Amino acid sequence: MDVQRPAAGGPGAVGLRPARESDVDLLEALTNDPATVGEYQWFGWHDPGYLRRRWRDTGLLSTEGGMLVPTAEERPLGLVSWHRTRTGPHTYCWNIGMVLLPEARGHGLGTEAQRLLVRYLFAHTQFNRVEASTEVGNRAEQRSLEKAGFTREGVLRGFDFRDGEWRDHVLYSVVRADLSS
Template sequence: MDVHRPAAGAAPGGVVLRPAGESDLDLLEALTNDPDTAGEYQWFGWHDPGYLRRRWRDHGLLSADGGMLVPTMDGRPAGLVSWHRTRTGPQAYCWKIGLVLLPEARGHGIGTEAHRLLVRYLFAHTQFNRVEATTEVENRAEQRALEKAGFVREGVLRGFDFRDGQWRDHVQYSVIRSDFGDG
């Protein structure tokens, strides 16, 4: 199975995930460090502007504990997907994933397909059984994207994240291998 290709039935030139190149770094910095590009639910204030460049230089934004890939649509970068290892028990871990799309890429199904491709990639190349995602309770678009991508809503995490001067509730989602047909 080629995990970088669109799902069956997707339009030609659909969403593809690829490693970030040096030419993507300005885009990735804007998605994480610019309020207009990051959007309402992803803007957490300015931070170290060289962080992503150092990570890219050190390990290409890919490591055993996590990484970032660039979802593209018709060859054009549409945003970023990320994952990091999270402990779930004394000897167990899962992946926690995230997604940020460029403003012009939102609302076109790219997020749903990028989530689906990332889960397929993680299940194909790691032994972890679970992938988690959270999003703010008010972020209905991301909740729909996660559900369409096969994630199961598990519940509300109260006071989970601090953004824009307030503690925010999040909705917890997950998918396990058997949900995704890889059990």
């Protein structure tokens, strides 16, 4: 299940593929190493074997959510993830996230990875909405989401706790009808 498209403003193509066992150490660094994750993704240390166990048990793909590895010219760029979020008594949407390696940031690769993930989720699930949020101060991610086709919906006050403070987030979404307009 490789999904691939030319990178916006960059050489080669961005693709998404399932995680391989050889990716697990990289994925652990992208979630558990403050130097790798970056300012807006460091939430403190956590169980270092968590992703290895999830990979062994599910391949990081389940009906509740998953992780894929974005690539450029076969080189891993980071991870994209999604999980099911309740929107009503009988309905759900996908909530997505992304962490890129420091060298992959700022080149439009994340924008394309998020665009591919939305298309993948709409092609293979019946959910009507994909949402993402980012800290109010993370202007680069806000631009990336907008370029990927997301609509800014509003500010979620006191939404997330990071580095000793409650942080406001900006909520974005894309619905199926947005892809046809």
